[in-house]
Amino acid sequence: MAKKFHLAIRMCVACRDRHEQKLLVRLQCNEGLLKAFTKKGRSFYICKSCLDSEKKVIKSLMRQCRSGDKEKLINRLKEIITDGRES
């Protein structure tokens, strides 16, 4: 019997398109520090195609984190993505 399951659809904050959750990376910001979602607090999603374009994501990151430090945000984002791929 085919197992029925519901796809979780979430919106990417960068392109505002809706995607399956598995195509998105879940992030959060605590006091201006970008991090992978820690299972508590407010979070947001960015899709994997947006993650390939710094220009696309930076405005959303700055808005979500209320931070103007683009370089720091992008560096943190890269670290998070790299960590996620290794585990």
Ligand SMILES: [Zn+2]
């Ligand atoms: Zn996107």
